[in-house]
Amino acid sequence: MKFWIGFFTCLVTLSLVWIQGLTSQLGTATPTSRWVFDAYQLKLKAAEQIATPKVLIVAGSNAMFGIDSKQLSAYWQRPTINLAVNAGLGLDYILAQAKKAARRGDIIILPLEYALYLDDGDANSQIIDYVIGRDPLYWNSLTQYQKTQFILGMAPERWIQGLRQPIDSPVNSGTYGTHHLDNVGDQTFSGREHQQEQDRAAIAIAASPKKAWRYGERALQENGAWERLSQFSKWARQNQLCVIAVPTALLFHKSYKDSIVERRFYESIPDRVRSLDIPYVGKPFDFMYPADHFFDTDHHLQDWARTIHTQRLIKQLRQSQPCSFR
Structure with a gap:
């Protein structure tokens, strides 16, 4: 009897400590998530x-570095906002931000990283850290x-960081943060110099x-994000939005062509998305580039390469004209 009393007392105590610990985590932001938070706030x-119909670029950081929003604005003759921030947050969160920003008549460009097509929706450390600390509305959803x-x-x-409740200071140094974003959300200070x-x-x-990535091998074993992308497509049509998927910028590896898989x-x-x-x-x-085009990862183009990449995208858009309105 004493054993069971002690066991249940220990269990209750640990449960109370765990609940208290969780309570202290919710709304307690960590420094590692600050630049992403600031970037989304700006964008x-x-x-x-x-107030007028606009273009939204929705993806991870490949598009933050790789797409020139001003060129797209000139092509579409409407304002363009680069909502791309961090693919590590996962497809569901990235699309949720698009739903926040989109309005009837908008165009949504999806230069999704290939990893996002394979995203199974499981929470990783980045999205856990971010949502628990900084997005109570998403948490409640x-x-x-x-x-x-x-x-x-x-x-x-x-857990330890949350319990310590670190100071939430703005990011004003390093590559990532609003100090290196322009007023429409494009990355700056990303040239050779x-x-x-x-x-x-x-x-x-x-x-x-x-x-080299092995997305082909993964695709044979994983269900991916296709159903969730299908649901996003239906939502977009219901809200009279034009969604266009385009290739992501990626460092070319010979194995991407040599390997049949x-x-x-x-x-x-392309056909799977269509x-x-x-x-x-x-x-x-056609949107894979040599190493000298990239800044600090195999998805982040330098500013001069971004110009080339965006011009190629616009050429393809002009030829296909996937939206019935401009």
């Missing part, structure tokens, strides 16, 4: 201030099962054949 506010996933997925370091030694070293590593993955993307009633403009291999 969503810029979108909100536009989650199902109980999803909340449990987030809680169980919290790394010990995140801005590269640090560690940036060049990171590109050299990314160019190694060992660092990898080549089929990239070649199949099957969801989302127009896909361009071919993935």
Whole structure:
């Protein structure tokens, strides 16, 4: 009897400590998520201030570095906001931000990283850290099962940081943050002259054949995000939005063409996306570039390469004209 009393007392005590610990985590932001928060605040506010139909660029950081919004504005003859921030947050969160910003008549450009097509929706450390600390509305929109996933997925370091309640200081140094975003959300200070030694070293590593992605292999084993993209497509049509998918910028590896599995993955993307009633403009291999085009990762173009990349996208858009309005 004493054993069971002690066992249940211990269980209740641990449960109370756990609940108290969780309570202290909600709304307690960590420094690692600050730049993403600031970036979204800038971009969503810029979108909100536009009363006329606009263009929204929705993706991870490949598009933050890789698309020149001013060129798209000139082509579409309407304001363009670059909502792209961080692919690590996952497809669901990225699309949720698009839903916040989009209004009837808008055009949504989706230069999604290929990893996002394979996103199974499971919460990773980045989205757990971000949502628990900084987005109570998104947290409240989650199902109980999803909340449990987030809680169980919290790394010990995140628990410790939350309990310590670190100072939430603005980011004003380094590559990432609003200090290097322009007023429409494009990355600045991303030219050759801005590269640090560690940036060049990171590109050299990314160019190694060992660092080539194996998305084709993954696609054979994973269900991916196709159903959730289909739901987003339906939502867009219901709200009279034009959604256009385009290739992401990516560092080219020989294995992407030499491997039958990898080549089929990239070649199949356009038709797979079109099957969801989302127009896909361009071919993935036409938007892969050599290492000297990139800034600090295999997805982040330098500013001069961004100009070339955007011009290629506009050429494809002009040829296909996937939206019935401009």
